[in-house]
Amino acid sequence: xxxLKRDTRIDFIGRRRIAAxxxxxxxxxxxxxxxxxxxxxxxxxxGGTLVEVSYSSSVNADEVRTNLRxxxxxxxxxxxxxxxRDLLIRLPADPEAxxxxxxxxxxxxxxxxxxxxxxxxxxNDSQRCVFQDGKVGNCTVQMRRVEFVGPxxxxxxxxxxxxxxxxxxxxxxxxxxxRFEWRFALGAVVALVHDVLVTVGMFSLxxxxxxxxxxxxxxxxxxxxxxxxxxVFDRIRENFxxxxxxxxxxxxxxxxxxxxxxxxLTSLTTLLVVVTLILxxxxxxxxxxxxxxxxxxxxxxxxxxxxxxxxxxxxxARDDMLLTKNEGEEAxxxx
Amino acid sequence: MRNHYPWWKWLIIVVVVIPGFFYALPNxxxxxxxxxxxxxxxxxxxSSDLTQIQSLVDASGSVYRxxxxxxxxxxIRLTTPDDQLKVRDLLEQELGNRYTIALTLLPAAPDxxxxxxxxxxxxxxxxxxxxxxxxxxxxxxxSRRAQERYVADIRAALRKEKLRYKEVHNRxxxxxxxxxxDASRLPEAQKLIQQEFSGLAVDNVxxxxxxxxxxxxxxxxxxxxxxxxxxxxxxxxxNRIDELGVAEPIVQRQGDRRIVxxxxxxxxxxxxxxxxxxxxxxxxxxxxxxHSLEAAxxxxxPPGSRLYRMRDGRSILLKKRVIYSGExxxxxxxxIDTQNGGPIVSxxxxxxxxxxxxxxxGDNIGKRMAVVYIEIRSRNKINADGQxxxxxxxxxxxxxxxxxxxxxxxxxRDQLGKRFQIEGLDSVTEARDLSLxxxxxxxxAPVEIIEERTVGPSLGRxxxxxxxxxxxxxFVLVLVFMLLYYRTFxxxxxxxxxxxxxxxxxxxxxFQATLTLPGVAGIVLTVGMAVDANVLIFERIRxxxxxxxxxxxxxxxxxxxxxxxxVDANITTLIAAIxxxNxxxxxxxxxxxxxxxxxLTxxxxxIFVTRGLANLMYGRKRVKSLAI
Numbered sequence: 001x002x003x004l005k006r007d008t009r010i011d012f013i014g015r016r017r018i019a020a021x022x023x024x025x026x027x028x029x030x031x032x033x034x035x036x037x038x039x040x041x042x043x044x045x046x047g048g049t050l051v052e053v054s055y056s057s058s059v060n061a062d063e064v065r066t067n068l069r070x071x072x073x074x075x076x077x078x079x080x081x082x083x084x085r086d087l088l089i090r091l092p093a094d095p096e097a098x099x100x101x102x103x104x105x106x107x108x109x110x111x112x113x114x115x116x117x118x119x120x121x122x123x124n125d126s127q128r129c130v131f132q133d134g135k136v137g138n139c140t141v142q143m144r145r146v147e148f149v150g151p152x153x154x155x156x157x158x159x160x161x162x163x164x165x166x167x168x169x170x171x172x173x174x175x176x177x178x179r180f181e182w183r184f185a186l187g188a189v190v191a192l193v194h195d196v197l198v199t200v201g202m203f204s205l206x207x208x209x210x211x212x213x214x215x216x217x218x219x220x221x222x223x224x225x226x227x228x229x230x231x232v233f234d235r236i237r238e239n240f241x242x243x244x245x246x247x248x249x250x251x252x253x254x255x256x257x258x259x260x261x262x263x264x265l266t267s268l269t270t271l272l273v274v275v276t277l278i279l280x281x282x283x284x285x286x287x288x289x290x291x292x293x294x295x296x297x298x299x300x301x302x303x304x305x306x307x308x309x310x311x312x313x314x315x316x317a318r319d320d321m322l323l324t325k326n327e328g329e330e331a332x333x334x335x
Numbered sequence: 336m337r338n339h340y341p342w343w344k345w346l347i348i349v350v351v352v353i354p355g356f357f358y359a360l361p362n363x364x365x366x367x368x369x370x371x372x373x374x375x376x377x378x379x380x381x382s383s384d385l386t387q388i389q390s391l392v393d394a395s396g397s398v399y400r401x402x403x404x405x406x407x408x409x410x411i412r413l414t415t416p417d418d419q420l421k422v423r424d425l426l427e428q429e430l431g432n433r434y435t436i437a438l439t440l441l442p443a444a445p446d447x448x449x450x451x452x453x454x455x456x457x458x459x460x461x462x463x464x465x466x467x468x469x470x471x472x473x474x475x476x477x478s479r480r481a482q483e484r485y486v487a488d489i490r491a492a493l494r495k496e497k498l499r500y501k502e503v504h505n506r507x508x509x510x511x512x513x514x515x516x517d518a519s520r521l522p523e524a525q526k527l528i529q530q531e532f533s534g535l536a537v538d539n540v541x542x543x544x545x546x547x548x549x550x551x552x553x554x555x556x557x558x559x560x561x562x563x564x565x566x567x568x569x570x571x572x573x574n575r576i577d578e579l580g581v582a583e584p585i586v587q588r589q590g591d592r593r594i595v596x597x598x599x600x601x602x603x604x605x606x607x608x609x610x611x612x613x614x615x616x617x618x619x620x621x622x623x624x625x626h627s628l629e630a631a632x633x634x635x636x637p638p639g640s641r642l643y644r645m646r647d648g649r650s651i652l653l654k655k656r657v658i659y660s661g662e663x664x665x666x667x668x669x670x671i672d673t674q675n676g677g678p679i680v681s682x683x684x685x686x687x688x689x690x691x692x693x694x695x696x697g698d699n700i701g702k703r704m705a706v707v708y709i710e711i712r713s714r715n716k717i718n719a720d721g722q723x724x725x726x727x728x729x730x731x732x733x734x735x736x737x738x739x740x741x742x743x744x745x746x747x748r749d750q751l752g753k754r755f756q757i758e759g760l761d762s763v764t765e766a767r768d769l770s771l772x773x774x775x776x777x778x779x780a781p782v783e784i785i786e787e788r789t790v791g792p793s794l795g796r797x798x799x800x801x802x803x804x805x806x807x808x809x810f811v812l813v814l815v816f817m818l819l820y821y822r823t824f825x826x827x828x829x830x831x832x833x834x835x836x837x838x839x840x841x842x843x844x845x846f847q848a849t850l851t852l853p854g855v856a857g858i859v860l861t862v863g864m865a866v867d868a869n870v871l872i873f874e875r876i877r878x879x880x881x882x883x884x885x886x887x888x889x890x891x892x893x894x895x896x897x898x899x900x901x902v903d904a905n906i907t908t909l910i911a912a913i914x915x916x917n918x919x920x921x922x923x924x925x926x927x928x929x930x931x932x933x934x935l936t937x938x939x940x941x942i943f944v945t946r947g948l949a950n951l952m953y954g955r956k957r958v959k960s961l962a963i
Binding site: 118161235 | 461469471602603604605608783784785786787788789790791792793794797798801802804805808809812813816817820852853856859860862863864866867870871874878881896899900903904905906907908909910911912913914915917918923926927930
C-alpha cells in the first residue's frame with residue numbers, strides 16, 4: 001500500500017502569503033480570546049478543592065448542591081462527571097477556611113443524608129461505612145478522588161510552567177542554531193510559538209479546563225512539532241548541497257514535498273494513538289489527549305507552512321548553508 | 336560487506352534484549368495478597384519475632400504461601416482476602432503496639448527475579464490509590480522559637496557573670512536587644528556573648544551608641560535550625576505514619592521547607608490528617624529506687640510513683656514528678672565516645688532545661704533517670720463483639736488513648752548541665768534510634784498541608800484498566816497500519832515496536848521509576864511516535880529505489896541518510912522532555928520519564944534492530960525487489 005504514489009510537486013512556499021494570512025488571523029482570534037475570555041484554569045493553578053464521588057445509584061446534583069450550601073459551602077460547584085452516579089464537586093480557594101480540612105468536611109456532609117460515617121477500609125476495596133443502625137457496609141457515597149491545592153502551590157505552578165516553556169524554547173533554539181543556522185533556529189521557534197499559542201488558545205476558545213496534564217501535553221507538542229520541523233529542515237539542508245542550480249524557493253519546496261509523505265504518515269500514527277486516548281483513556285487523560293490532538297494537527301501544518309517560509313523571509317542564502325557542517329558527505333560519496 | 340552486521344552488533348542486541356525481557360517479566364505475574372509487619376518507631380524485627388508470627392499464623396489455620404523476613408520487615412503471602420483480614424486481626428490482637436501491621440499487595444513473581452533485583456514497575460498513587468500530601472514547615476516559627484531560647488540563654492549567661500541587665504528582649508525584626516544597668520560593662524557582655532555563643536553562631540554583635548547591644552541569628556544558624564527542624568519533622572511524621580498501618584509509606588523532603596508524604600492504599604484521609612497533626616512528647620522522670628518493683632507490680636504502688644513499661648516489655652517504677660520535657664531538648668545526636676569508643680547520644684538542652692537538669696542531677700548522682708515517650712492516640716471505640724460503637728447521631732465514637740513507654744533509663748554519673756551524654760548503649764544503631772526518638776517526640780515546627788491528592792481504589796483500578804487498554808489498542812492500530820503500509824518492512828518495524836514496549840517496561844522496572852497515569856499516556860504517545868524513525872527510513876528506501884538504486888544499495892542508503900535526521904529530531908524532543916522533568920511534580924514527572932525512556936529505547940529498536948532484521952532477510956543475497 002502506498003498513498004501519494006507519485007512524487008508531489010506542490011508549491012507550498014508560493015502559498016506562504018495565504019498561509020501567513022490564515023495563521024495570523026487564527027493567532028489574532030486566539031489572542032483576543034486569551035485576553036478577553038482567558039483560560040479556564042484548573043485547581044492545579046488556581047488552588048482550591050476538588051472532590052469526585054460515585055454514588056451507588058443515580059443522584060440529583062441540585063439536591064447535593066443545596067445540601068452542601070446549607071452546610072456552609074457557599075461557592076460550591078456540583079456537576080455530573082461522566083454518568084448520573086458520578087459527581088464532581090469543586091470549591092475555590094478560601095483563605096479563611098482550614099483548607100486541608102475542607103475535603104474531609106465535604107465528604108462527611110455528602111454522607112450525612114445517608115446517615116453513614118466512614119470506618120476502617122482496607123486497601124483495594126470499596127470504602128466501608130458505619131450506618132445509623134450500627135451496621136457496617138459499603139458506603140453509598142464512594143470517594144473516587146480528592147485534590148486540594150493550596151494557594152501557595154498554585155501560584156508557583158503558573159510561574160514554573162511559564163518558565164519551563166521558556167527554557168524548552170531556549171534549549172531548542174540553541175540546539176537548532178548549533179546544528180543548522182540561526183535563521184532555521186528562529187524559523188523553528190516561530191513555528192513552535194505558533195503551535196503553543198494555537199493549542200492554548202483553542203482551550204480558551206472552547207472553554208476547556210486547562211490543567212497540569214494539559215500543560216504537560218503542550219510541552220510534548222513542542223517536542224513533537226519540532227520533530228516534524230527538523231525533518232523538513234534536514235531535507236532542505238541536504239537539497240541546498242545537491243541542487244546546485246535551484247532557487248531557494250525550489251529547494252525548500254522540494255524538501256517539503258520529499259518529506260510530505262513522512263510528515264503525514266507520522267501524524268497519522270500519532271493521531272491514531274491520541275484518538276485512542278481521547279476515546280478510552282478516561283476522563284482525567286481526556287484534556288491531555290485533546291491538547292495533543294490539536295497540537296499534532298497544528299504542528300503538522302506549521303512544519304509545512306510556517307517554519308520554512310519564516311526562514312525564507314529571514315533572507316537565507318545558499319552561502320549560509322554551505323558554511324555549516326556537511327552532514328551527508330559520507331553518504332554522498334557512496335555509489 | 337554491505338547489509339551485514341558484524342558479530343558484535345548482534346551481541347549488543349542480545350545483551351540488551353535478553354535482560355530487557357528478564358526485567359520486564361515480573362510484571363506479568365501479578366500480586367499476592369499480603370501482610371507486612373514492621374517495627375514501630377525505628378525498631379527492627381528479629382528472627383524470634385519471625386518464629387512468633389509464624390506460629391501465630393500456623394495456629395490460625397490460614398493458608399499462606401510464605402512468611403519471610405527482609406530489610407523492610409516481615410511479609411506474609413496469603414491466598415484469600417478472608418485469610419488476609421483474619422490474620423491481620425489476629426496479629427493486631429497478639430502483637431502489641433511495637434509493630435505496624437499493614438495489608439498490602441506483594442509481587443507474585445518467583446524468587447529468582449527478586450534475588451537479582453527484578454521487580455514489577457512501581458505504580459504511582461493515581462494507579463494504585465492512596466493519599467499524597469505536600470506539607471510545608473513553618474520556618475518563621477523555628478527562628479522565633481530559637482530567638483526566645485537565646486533570650487533565656489543570654490539572660491542566664493549574664494546572670495552567671497554577674498552582669499546585671501535591665502532588659503534582654505526580642506525585636507519583631509528578629510534581633511535581640513541587651514540593655515545593661517551599667518552601660519560601661521557592655522564590652523564585657525559582648526565578649527561573653529561572643530565566647531559563650533560562638534558555637535551557637537550569634538553574630539553581628541554591635542554596640543549602638545554605647546547603650547545597648549543587638550545580636551542576631553546568623554545566616555548559617557538559621558539554615559542549621561531550618562535543616563534540623565525539617566529532619567526532625569520528617570522523623571516525627573514517619574513515626575506517626577507507622578500507626579496508620581501503611582505498607583510502603585514514603586516520607587521525603589522536597590526543597591528546603593517541604594515534605595512529601597505518600598500513603599498507598601489509605602482511604603480515610605481525615606484520619607491520616609488527624610494522626611499526622613498530632614503531638615507526642617517526651618518527659619524525663621527519676622526512677623523510684625527506694626520502693627520495691629515487685630510490690631508495685633502486685634498492686635502496692637507507693638504514693639508519688641507509678642508503674643511504667645519499658646520498650647522491651649519489662650516494668651519500671653518511676654517518680655511521678657516530671658523533671659523536664661522534650662520541649663527543652665534542643666538537639667540530640669548519636670556519636671562515638673572518644674574515650675572508650677562506645678556509642679553515645681549527646682543531648683543539648685535549652686536554658687530552662689539545663690538549669691533544672693543541673694539541680695536535679697546534682698542531687699541524684701548514682702540514681703537512674705528515665706526518658707518517657709508519651710503520645711495521645713484516638714481510635715474508633717469498639718464494643719465487646721468487635722463492632723464499632725456509634726452515638727445517637729450515628730457518628731462513630733472515638734476514644735483517646737494515652738501511650739506511655741520508657742525509652743531508656745540510664746544511671747546519672749555526674750552533675751549534668753546544658754550538654755550531656757547517655758552512655759551504656761548496646762550498639763550504634765540503638766544510639767541512632769534513641770537520638771531519633773529524643774528528637775522525634777514532637778514536631779520541631781508546625782506543618783501545614785498545602786496540597787492533597789487522594790485517589791480511591793476504584794478510580795485507581797479504572798485508571799489502570801483504561802491506561803492498559805489504551806496502550807493495547809493504540810499499539811494494535813499502529814501495528815495493523817504499518818503492516819498494511821510497509822509489508823515485510825512493516826513487520827520489522829512492528830517487531831521493533833513490540834520490543835520497544837518491552838524495553839520501556841524493563842527500564843521502568845529496573846530503576847523503579849514511578850509509573851503514573853500521565854506516564855501511561857506517555858507510553859501510548861511513544862508507541863505512535865516511535866514508528867516515526869521507521870517511516871523516515873522506509874520512505875527514504877522507497878525513494879532510493881525510485882531513483883534507480885539496487886535494493887541492497889537502497890537499504891543501505893535509506894538507513895544511512897535517515898540517521899542524522901532521526902537523531903536531530905529525537906534530541907530536540909528529548910530537550911522538551913528533560914525540561915518537563917525538571918519542572919514537573921509527581922504525575923507530570925511520570926510523563927516526562929516514560930517519554931524520555933521511550934525516545935531512547937525507540938532509537939535503539941527502530942534503527943539498530945530493524946536494520947538487523949533487514950540484514951538477516953536481505954543481506955548477502957541477490958535481491959530483485961523489496962517488499963516495502
